[in-house]
Amino acid sequence: MKFIIKCLPVFILGVILFVPSALADNTVKRIGGSTRYDTAVLAAKQSWGEAKTVIITGGTSYADAIAAAPLSYQKNAPLLFTNKDQLSAGTKKGLIDLKTKNVIIVGGTPAVSKNTENQIAKLGISVKRLSGSTRYATAAKVAGEMTRSSTALVVNGFVDADGMAAISYASAKKYPILFTNDSTLNGSTSNAIKSLGIKNTIVIGGTSSISSSLYNKLPNPSRISGKNRYNLSVNLAKKTGLSTGYTFVTNGFKEADTIVGGVLSAKQGRVHLLTNGDSLSKDVRTYIGSKNITSFTVIGSASSLSNNAASQLKNPVVGKTVFIDPGHGYQDSGATGNGLLEKNVNLDIATRLNNQLYGAGALTVMSRKGDTFDSLEERVNKGAKANADIFISVHANANDNSSANGTETYYDKTYQSANSLRLAQNIQPRMVSALGTRDRSVKTAGFYVIKYSKMPSVLLETGFVTSPIDANILKQSTKKDRLAAGITQGVSSYFR
Template sequence: MRSYIKVLTMCFLGLILFVPSALADNSVKRVGGDNRYDTAIQLSKQIYSTASTAVVVGGSAYPDAISAVPLAYQKNAPLLYTNTKKLSGETKNRLKELHTKNVIIVGGTPAVSENVANQIKNLGISVKRIGGSSRYETAAKVAKEMKSTSKAIILNGFVYADAPAIVTYAARNGYPILFTRESSLKSATAEAIKSNGIKSTIVVGGTASINNTVYNKLPSPTRISGSNRYELAANIVQKLNLPTSNVHVGNGWLYHDSIAGAYLAARNNQSLILTNGKNLSVGARKIIGSKNISKFTVVGKEGAIKDKVANQLKNPVVGETIFIDPGHGDQDSGAIGNGLLEKEVNLDIAKRVNTKLDASGALPVMSRSNDTFYSLQERVNKAASAQADLFISIHANANDSSSPNGSETYYDATYQATNSKRLAEQIQPKLATNLGTRDRGVKTAAFYVIKYSKMPSVLVETAFITNASDASKLKQAVYKDKAAQAIHDGTVSYYR
């Protein structure tokens, strides 16, 4: 009984210790290996302990890998990479470990040599090669190998960046991927469309990838494009309404990883988005914000996608559009005192908040980023058209007397009263602590920008410009940075 109570107590303590942080941050899991071969293997381990059939492609043969994914999915086979001339050691071991009986090589001998095929055969595995004399022919042959369907995905055979996100969808739906050139439909592709009875196509990429002449030659085409690889991937998820409960995140420049990751995403019935390896892409941020995605599988180790990006994904502010409004500007200087102009102090702090929120993965938008005047209504309109999730107006306080001092944060109860109050309560104590100012607390007032903004909104009065002690802090970069940090931290904890 005693030990039972002890266990219970420990469980309870465990809950107290672990639940808050577990609930607070987004969930991020990393799956990757030491190189492209190992990464494909580590991804395969998420799904397979054994596999009677495996698909093997050349580690640099991106078009072959792209067209192989829907076939691998249909065959319930892991997708593995090899060196061209020699079977990669890790892949060899993995084939043994999987007790694989049949290997399908996708690609011609320039991508996977006969020597590799023979090395696989020497493991007692039967080998079938699906390969043509070009990427177009290989893709056409893969399509022929798949179950019949009336829809196909069309990609530019050289623009690998267009592929990863759609590959997942193609695999899930059994659609083959066929390649074309930017301005001419290849005969192998045209024949494949005919012989497979393809009645409709999804064209992926803008007109720079596949122009309208090619587009108009395709059966019932619909196009999905984006202003860059990241936005294209996000648009694919958005337009095709792909599942987002555990989004896989690949490096948009490491095709071997992101294509293998796209296959894992398909097997998990999830979608894949793309990022820059060093900083979370804006395209990724937008879809994360609009779909409220909070669970991620990062494809690749630190060498492929930096911890900074993983931490951005973890941060609950990721993808949130935060409108930052430095009060006043130009002819409207705001409060004046102790050699300070309020408009300048506000802008300095706001820029720091902008930088910090951007580094945390949010999508900050500023009402002004220089000494410009906008009316209060213009500021409200800007936040509305940015579809901002939060509105934060930054000011400094003033009084006829030089004695009032301290920091305070306002909200208005017209719209989003509860959330506005909660945001104010997160920011205010951190502000007073960081600045070492008197904590004047959270207050309500019908200031125009927070009264008429429909999203949760607050107005921060950092400190009194008219008080000598407060003003001396507002003059110093180190304190302006501390104020910005408090606003940033309060915003992040609002989302926790």
């Protein structure tokens, strides 16, 4: 009996853990320690195992770390951070675990003190320091250690976002990163351009980062910019030709984690995207959708890249474009009953659906956002123009007999018949359970918007405004929120 009592909970737990999931979410792996130092060590251990050479920079000396990153790639050396005055405990343990023999400190003693250098040496590690009197000079020193390249990136040394976003690009192309300010070329940088034989320069960032007049003074310049750091990371990803088989995603405002992400993505030949840490940036969603990326590694703890953003990556709806069409509008009220105008009910539900789907990671486009009217043909055209993955038309029903009630979903067999049916089957039961209405099931009908939309499309009849039972339900905000959540879950499930 004792045996059974002891083993039963373990057995049950085992069963719970190993229930196979038939429908897969996207894969999200998180590499995050409790501090920036620990995160960098974790990333190094997972990606390298052992590393004969390690590069170390000051924990807040982001310019040094950005300049060091392409060298880290060339030396196959992970990049770790330390406190200025003392070798950080996690980093010390990391060097021991990685069985490191050589450390290259990038940055001067104001970033990594002589004491810290001595503490590294005491571990039996040979230490070399690459530093100049300024960030420009340090970057030039690092460039001098790299394999000669006739092309260099030129980045504003005080705009971390530009340099961080460019790490995987610079590394993959074997380009050093040289620094400037926005309008004048620093002496260290211009000397490096001459002495290293740089014939071509690629400026990262817009004219507020590096002015046009400075740009025009650079050798054979070209420019890669973005409207913000997220967009810049996407534009760079498009130019790297790196794999999106799995993709690194970091909070673009957490420098240390983003630099580690850049180094890791370079090491593994993967794209690296910068996002808002609370909710995925729109540009990032669009890129994920266009490349059908389903596997991600995020760097940093949940206080860096939030669990919400990680959930969005995990949701198969991430980056998919959902076209939402609130039926009727303006002079066309649609069905009326029990004090309800269908056009208003539709817009209310569609707006809630729009918010929930965007919150889940989708891209959304609505045919109308106010009390306006589009012809059915215009609605179909707007859906096509949005290049939507799916089309959802939101309606409410009516009948002369007020006892008619319930929820139904329509699809049409003209285009994408099987997928439209599957979409309807994913949404219908979730609407019914969200509202507690009668299940009138999935049906076919040649309604214009679902007949002529070429993507998988459905038309939802949420309930009967003419039914006192349904009208009462459709008047409740909590019910409408639950409905929007149910439809969102159905859509997510459709994309699994």
